[in-house]
Amino acid sequence: MHGRVRVSRRYLAMVVVGVTLFSLRANAADPTGDVANGKLLFRDNCSICHKANGAGGESIGRAMSADISGPTLEVHYLHRDSLIARAILDGVDANGRQFDKVMPRYRGHATPQQVADLVAYLKSLP
Numbered sequence: 697m698h699g700r701v702r703v704s705r706r707y708l709a710m711v712v713v714g715v716t717l718f719s720l721r722a723n724a725a726d727p728t729g730d731v732a733n734g735k736l737l738f739r740d741n742c743s744i745c746h747k748a749n750g751a752g753g754e755s756i757g758r759a760m761s762a763d764i765s766g767p768t769l770e771v772h773y774l775h776r777d778s779l780i781a782r783a784i785l786d787g788v789d790a791n792g793r794q795f796d797k798v799m800p801r802y803r804g805h806a807t808p809q810q811v812a813d814l815v816a817y818l819k820s821l822p
């Protein structure tokens with residue numbers, strides 16, 4: 697009896713450790729972006745300023761919306777998705793310089809998955 701209880705406890709402990717490690721790994725990895733969902737998010741939240749094709753060039757007050765279509769964006773952000781995500785979340789460029797305040801800061805308003813979806817979509821724009 698005793699032996700069986702100890703074995704099952706050890707087994708339980710292993711399961712708990714395994715699940716914990718798995719979820720830590722899942723948290724550490726950036727979510728994979730979904731282009732189709734990013735397209736919807738962009739249409740509803742960004743296209744009003746950045747135009748339907750992401751080319752920008754729209755005057756909003758003193759600011760001019762940026763071209764955020766694939767190739768231009770990737771060059772500006774050194775081909776690093778994490779820097780593009782930071783631009784969307786915190787309104788800073790690759791060097792950490794703040795954008796005009798017309799560009800919304802999405803931290804707290806978009807989930808990591810939504811930001812990854814947006815980044816995937818922007819990169820897919822010609």
Ligand code: HEC
Pocket residue numbers: 737738741742743744745746756759760761762763764769772780783784789794795796797798799800802814
């Ligand atoms: C109210 C207008 C507005 C909305 C809405 C808006 N933006 Fe912007 N965005 C701007 C302006 C203006 C700039 C340029 C800011 C500057 O140059 O200082 C900008 C800049 C950017 C940049 C930096 C581009 C670069 O080359 O450095 C990114 C990336 C960006 N926006 C992504 C988005 C995304 C993604 C959304 C939607 C989730 C969005 N923006 C919604 C106005 C807007």
